[in-house]
Amino acid sequence: MKNFYILLVLLVSTAAYGKKLQSRGNSFNPDIGINVLFLNQDSDRDTSEDGMNLQEAELQFSSDVDAYFTAKALFAVAKEEGSYGFEPEEVYVETIALPHVTLRVGKSKMPLGKHNQLHTHAFPFINAPLANETILGDEGLNETGVGASALIPLPWFSEFNFSYTQGENEDLFNSDRKANKALVARLNNLWDLSDSMTLELGFSGAEGKNSDHLDTKLFGADLTLKWRPVAGGKYRSFEWASEFLEKDREGATDDKLSGVVSHLKYQMAQRWYVQYRYDYLGLNESKTIDAVKRHTGLVAFLPSEFSGIRLQYETIDDGQTKDEKRVSLQFNISIGAHPAHAY
Template sequence: MSRPMLLAAALAGAVTMTSPFAYAASDADIQALRAELQAMKQAYEDKIDRLESRIADMEESKAGQSAMGNQSAAPSGPAAAVPSVGDNSMNPSLGVIFNGRYGNYTESESEIAGFAIGHEGERPDEGLRIDETEMNFKASVDDKFLGSATIAFAEHEGETEVEVEEAYVQTTSLPGGVVARAGRFFVPLGYLNELHAHADDFADRPLPNRVFLDRSYGDDGVGISWVLPTDFYSEIGAGGFRGRGFPAEGGDGGDIGAWNAYARTGGDIGDEISWRLGISTLQTRGIDRAGNEDSVLFEGDSDLYALDGRWVWAPGGNNREREVILQGEYFLRDEDGAYEDVDAGTGFVAYDETQSGWYVQGVYKFDPQWRVGARYSALSSADAPAGLAGSALDDDGHNPWTASGMVDWSNSEFSRLRVQYNREELAGEQEDNQLLIQYIMSIGAHGAHPF
């Protein structure tokens, strides 16, 4: 039908436009033009064929005469659903995570020899408690930014606390693998610090995270990360923060109270193994930083360095069925300033020492629903200066350690029950056997987690 007309039009176009060059046209040029014409003709014919077959398909399915039940293939196009324009159509993705537990300890004391720790790093209360209820809101702000807020409700000493765990905006439109972020967020330091507690493989954080980072260090500030254009994964980043909480704390906000920088690399070995290594630092300044329930004060520089590694193996790469995860972090803290143990009446004593801590853990998923894990974590404090002898900073020759074992069961991706046993010897003659039973469940948006 219209095919000859199209052809004629194409020919006419070709003739009018080639005429200025006709004088110089060689045989080769003519050949080339012929070939192009042929290509055009072919393209049009293909297009028409496709349109005809599409019409035929549509007529076929309309008449309901299709031999096979191929309704799903009706070319409906992307606009299958007409978007509703209600007030709620722009709601962010919303998820709520319930994290509750029962804890039983055989030891009443939970001092950590040689360390003064923050409020969140302490051993949680015994008994039944809703540990933390987290609400997360997340959505694109526009074509250049996205926003995410995580609000946690927690009980502490009979009071309900509402904590803004994270509230940040970040760019989605910078080229070259660069992301800039502003607001409150968990500082990229080591591996675990950036995770929300519900994503942990154990019911509690390992010792170094409790002692050096007050469980997890989040702060108000700005950060930038850059995934480098290498064939293997490598990323560097840095940030400046207010210095809002332990291990910074006390800054009046007039200055940058904390700095952070990190470098990470990683890759896949075949389809089955993935690994990641990182090195990072958090440089803070404490001004009247209170630890051990306000009984120990610190003033000075507190610089933390971390090495982290993670190795994941899944047979055939299919981690739905089975998986082994090995993970470890090593921390070194250099503190230069002065400590005062108020309870021991030491007064401020100059302190320039290095402390360290580490943990290693392994988790084995042996069934789509079942996992077992083991973890060991330990701390090493410095020799306390003479003026702090007998204070909380004096470890009395004891290096704190914890050994843990856990089993968890996940009915679906959205629910998990866990039983964990800890043996904690955090100070001399302080032998604590701990039983933790925990549930973690999420409703709402399907969460996504980093590696």
């Protein structure tokens, strides 16, 4: 028994010692964060994704590499055709010591519009806009390549972003000639209308060869108005964001498709939000897809910055006699280091 106590004391003390050493050594470990999204869905038509699901888990690692570079790696665990897949969502290195410009190498979400740059846990609604899902695919426009971005010396915020990528998006690019690359560019502007209000206007474009060795062109435009009062901004805020997306894909499935999405988000208390979204896909008359209109309503309760519960209701009109209705309830949490979200 005595030996047991001695052993216990020894164990506890080494544990404490180990912890101290570890915490000092930790400053060289990457920051680790995990976001988990649980989803329960119920549709009156397409029931294939109904029921309770682990929607996605995102594992995020980030750290400065040395005095010149910083690196970020984000892996997503999500269900694909019945089983869980583990995929690199973003893995890239950026410069930190260069003035005026940031260079990036790696795989990342392309700055084509505003929504395409968001991770699933940061989506304003539980699912992506119809235009993003249909035109860019489930994973969005996510490419491997090199990129550069810089602030244009103007009195307001004006950022130019250019990427030179391999172009691997299955539908849009994916040319079998590896010498064919895809280019993505974005110009983003933001004005402070007052201390409480900003207006953001962005234009994006992309170009590359598709699997038919013909051109695919993408165009995006987005407009965002945000209001958060300087006094009392903890309890009230408002956002109106709209985005337009268009693809023009030459080739066998010759297809021009465009869509628009617009949402309102109102914060009514410190932890409560109400939101509404309208989607319209097929502004032009597409040969392959019927026009789809969708209304989405959402109520969010965020106990803290690190957890959220959201209830969403959608009605989808895709030309059939009866609209599809879908209810989704999502619970999301974030543990570990969580880098701040972009404005």
